[in-house]
Amino acid sequence: MSIFSKLKKQDNPEEIPPNSESPADSNGSEFSEDPSERLSSICSPDTDAPALNRRAVDKTLGEEAERGRRSSDRTRPLINKILSGESMANILFCLTDELKNIFDCQAVTIYAIDREKRQIYSKNFKADKVEEIRLDISTRSLAGFVAATGKTLNITDAYDDKELKIYHPDLKLDKAWDLQINFKTKSALVVALPYNKRLMGVLECLNHDSGEKFGDGYARQAKELSTTLGHALVKLEVEEIESRLRDTEHAIHSAETIDEILLELQQPILQLFDSELITIYAVDEIHNEIYSKVKSGEQINKIRVPISTKSISGCVALTKKPLNISDVYNPEELKSYHPELNFDSSWDKKTGLRTKSMLVYPLLQGESLMGVMQLVNKKRGDRFTDCDERNAKIIAQTLALAFFNQ
Known part of the structure; x- marks a missing residue:
């Protein structure tokens, strides 16, 4: 469905063509339309007056420029507010x-991605008894379909x-x-709301005030904001x-014994990382x-x-130095860390697990070794990221x- 925020009182997105007469290019026809491509209907080969053609061209380009200026005028303050904001949680909720x-519509919802559950969930929605909307990333909803494909939908009648x-035979x-x-x-x-070619969320605008389909100008505004x-x-x-x-740091410091940390807190710590184990x-x-x-x-x-x-x-315990490795079965990569380092594959053989990437940090209090934290198999990507390393260092x-205080 259409999920939305409170009703009004009174990029790389690609659009699937709504009909065969308006094919979309790789960026979606509504976002990449070149005004000059529409001039053929005005300056037809049958027209005898060149001056009339030039006037028609000037008028069309002028209208396009004016629409673009109005679009930028409306979106620029919002863009500035987002870029200068400190707390995105508060800002996103207040943007509704x-x-x-901007979109002259009854409802707007911003969805973020829950990659673990393959869902999108609302970040600016609140209604009676409903704090959050969650949708599967699938063809069973409009926003879920856009999250699944990265394509833009512009629907006249969602029913x-x-x-x-x-748009898609299974879209509902x-x-x-x-x-x-x-x-x-x-x-x-x-x-779709991308960042550095990575899908971060979905913007859904519902029910244009005209009662009709959202026009090309609104699609361009969505492109500007995406x-x-x-x-x-x-x-x-x-x-x-x-x-x-x-929260995790607090839980660790609140633990009464080392056993409590080893037995109860490993899984909560794992949730901080895009890791299997x-x-x-x-x-x-x-x-x-x-x-x-x-x-x-x-x-x-x-x-x-x-x-x-x-x-x-x-x-890692021996050298007291962290290790971030993309393939534990690559002997050259292991030797680059230590000339005598080997991977103990006995656990893989016992469990059937295939270990690939690892991020391992020593737990150091001063120069004294307190332990080791080991993360296994980055879920998305070949190796653990710089962000993973920073977070691992904090937790370590x-x-x-x-451990020192126990």
Whole structure:
């Protein structure tokens, strides 16, 4: 469905062509239209007066320039507000009325991406008993379809199944939300919000005040705003990670024992990273080992790793230096970290897991080793990012201090 914010009181997006007569190019016809391409209808070959042609051309170009100027005048203040803002969570929620005024429509929703659940969720929506709207990234809703394809929708009547099938044979309007919020979706302009070629969210504008389809000018305005709103969602993502980092640091410092950290806090820490697995080790100086504990049902198993070059986590404990590796089975990459480093593949053989990338940080209090934090298999991308490294360093320092204080 169409999800929206409170009703009015009284980029790389690509548009799927609504009919065969207006094919879209790679950027979507509504966003890349060249005014000169429309001049043939005015300066037809049958026209005998060149002066009339020139006047027609001048008039058309003048109208285009005026529309472009009005569009920029309306979007520029909003873009400046987003770029200069500090708290994206507050700004995005407060943009609702301004966006409705820019697009002259009844409702606007900004969706962010939940990559883990393959859903989009509203960031500026609030209604009675509904704090958030979530939609699967699929053809079962307009915004979900745009999130899945990156294409722009400009729909005249969202209840017209024939019109929806022009865009995709399985495209549907999720009417459940109309029923739940007592709203009737009609026209819809839905665009992807990219940033650095990465989809960050979706902008959905519903029910143009004219009662008709959103015009080309509104599509151009959406194009102007899409990258800025995508940037805003990037900043929001960073803000949310920083907030989770603070919460996790607090939880670590609140733990009463090392066992509580090893058994209860590993999964919450894992949620901070785009990683499949995490292992947190404490140091056993007597046996020159690092160890961790894993709960399996009611049973608690202990994992012990020698502090040596025979394993990656053991080598990080030995050298007290972090490691970010893209392929643990690449001996040349391992040797670049330490000439004697080997990957212990015994756990892969036992579990059936295929380890590839790893980010491993020593837990240091001053020069003293307190343990090791090991992240395994970056979910998106070949290796862990600079951002992952920064966050891992923060958590590693927090864990080291917590272990030191136990």
